[in-house]
Amino acid sequence: MNDFFRRFAGMPRRDFLTHAGAGLLGAGVAAATARAADADPADAPFAVVHGPVVQSPGTGEVTVTWHTNRPATAAVRCAVDGGEERVFVTSRDGLIPNDSTSHAVRVTGLAPGKPFTYTLVSREFKGYRTPYEVTHGETLTSGPFTCTPTDPAERPFSFIMWNDIHDKGKLLASMFDDTDWDDVDFVVLNGDIINDCITEQQAFRAFYDVCAARFGASLPLVFVRGNHETRGPWARRLREVVPGRGGEYYYSFPHGGAHFVVLDSGEDKPDGNKEYAGLVEFGSFRERQTRWLEADLASEAAKAARWKILLTHQPPAFEPDDGFGMREVRRLWQPLAEAAGARLWLSGHTHSFSWVRPGGAGGKTFHTVVNPPDATLRVDVRPEALRVTVTQQGGKRLHEEEIPA
Ligand SMILES: [Fe+2]
Known part of the structure; x- marks a missing residue:
């Protein structure tokens, strides 16, 4: 686990919402969405306001998507194949996005057809004081959620x-x-x-x-x-x-x-x-x-x-x-x-x-x-x-x- 992942995995956090098994099929964070939408955008607490929606399956892979009300860095924590917890992030050309409210993290190495439990980690990114010093806001964890990746093996x-x-x-x-x-x-x-x-x-x-x-x-x-x-x-x-x-x-x-x-x-x-x-x-x-x-x-x-x-x-x-x-x-x-x-x-x-x-x-x-x-x-x-x-x-x-x- 590198330093970045350690920061996500080990830092103090406010548990945002726990939804495992909630709703018909494990609903998202709709209640929090409504509260955040009601507040003035500048005064609203940092929040996940849409999602998660898991998309674009592949064998042992899914893309977890969600949206925050202000720019953030994003990670998905999950246990892969019953083993040690892993943290997944997205990067483009080596850079982890920090300027977007839209988050999409590809989770790979999952056991096909086996449910896995995951949480979203959203860390508000407030900006750069200098190119070498940045300011973060709150870190939220959302979940746990459970999803089952697709599986090639034949079955009904x-x-x-x-x-x-x-x-x-x-x-x-x-x-x-x-x-x-x-x-x-x-x-x-x-x-x-x-x-x-x-x-x-x-x-x-x-x-x-x-x-x-x-x-x-x-x-x-x-x-x-x-x-x-x-x-x-x-x-x-x-x-x-x-x-x-x-x-x-x-x-x-x-x-x-x-x-x-x-x-x-x-x-x-x-x-x-x-x-x-x-x-x-x-x-x-x-x-x-x-x-x-x-x-x-x-x-x-x-x-x-x-x-x-x-x-x-x-x-x-x-x-x-x-x-x-x-x-x-x-x-x-x-x-x-x-x-x-x-x-x-x-x-x-x-x-x-x-x-x-x-x-x-x-x-x-x-x-x-x-x-x-x-x-x-x-x-x-x-x-x-x-x-x-x-x-x-x-x-x-x-x-x-x-x-x-
Ligand atoms: Fe059409």
């Missing part, structure tokens, strides 16, 4: 997906209320959750706070960027709330015998469209992902998985006159998914329910599902079949299907 599990919420955080919360959370191992938000990125607060209201209140500390969130998350003055700062993995919004992860591929389908019109004011370059971005996808699906991890499941905001086009973005998804990524024998492709974007079986207008090997904005899509993964149910808010079952292996 479930996951749930929502999409196209377009800032309607209350709708998302009400669908959370109607959801059966039994056996759910992670949650997918498949794009256009924010209706054009104007402010950071918008992201908190649209999904972050309701996720934190319901499951964010306990279940990994897989956030798939949609075209509306690429728009607006705050779009280039989306990473402050949704960090992705390894600095990217496309990645894969194995879990329970399935190989999940997350891709970023970008904007839905050509880059030269006047809506984008010459400020986007999604053509080359999608091409880069295509090269990555080819290698990913050829990997031993992908080949070993019984199920290949793709997650993109825009679905592959079904008809020749579907939008440009959907046609690009089909042109670039569908042949690779077919060659790998993918069985399921989950999307949103069109705001209307679609289920396209293999062949015909869809991919040769996979079912394509477009989940509407007001519906919950649940997948129960079993060795013998994928069971997919799409349920509209209010309980109406839009579709139910078993996809055999």
Whole structure:
């Protein structure tokens, strides 16, 4: 343990909040959020005001995210694989961030599929007296929380997906209320959750706070960027709330015998469209992902998985006159998914329910599902079949299907 870690691990602290097992699935620090939000920002006590929300799973890895009301340095303390407590921090080019209220710490080396307990350590950073002397405020510890990292080994599990919420955080919360959370191992938000990125607060209201209140500390969130998350003055700062993995919004992860591929389908019109004011370059971005996808699906991890499941905001086009973005998804990524024998492709974007079986207008090997904005899509993964149910808010079952292996 180096000096920095010792400072975090051993310093006197005010235990901020203890939430292990609290709430439905281990809620975040919502009560403290409300108190801090009520106070004048300058007079408010230093506090965690949003989160935690655990994101972007990988084998034995998760990114823990949270937000403080003033800039801070951040660490996550946890016991890895039942051993000695370790402290994880984020650094960029060797420097630990001290000027941000947004915190994202990658925790690695966890035992796949085994719950681990963690606490957040937030130390207010007040500034530099000189380049060699800094001033800190209070140090808060938040937690403990418990989360289970994903696990490649085959076993039954479930996951749930929502999409196209377009800032309607209350709708998302009400669908959370109607959801059966039994056996759910992670949650997918498949794009256009924010209706054009104007402010950071918008992201908190649209999904972050309701996720934190319901499951964010306990279940990994897989956030798939949609075209509306690429728009607006705050779009280039989306990473402050949704960090992705390894600095990217496309990645894969194995879990329970399935190989999940997350891709970023970008904007839905050509880059030269006047809506984008010459400020986007999604053509080359999608091409880069295509090269990555080819290698990913050829990997031993992908080949070993019984199920290949793709997650993109825009679905592959079904008809020749579907939008440009959907046609690009089909042109670039569908042949690779077919060659790998993918069985399921989950999307949103069109705001209307679609289920396209293999062949015909869809991919040769996979079912394509477009989940509407007001519906919950649940997948129960079993060795013998994928069971997919799409349920509209209010309980109406839009579709139910078993996809055999
Ligand atoms: Fe969309």
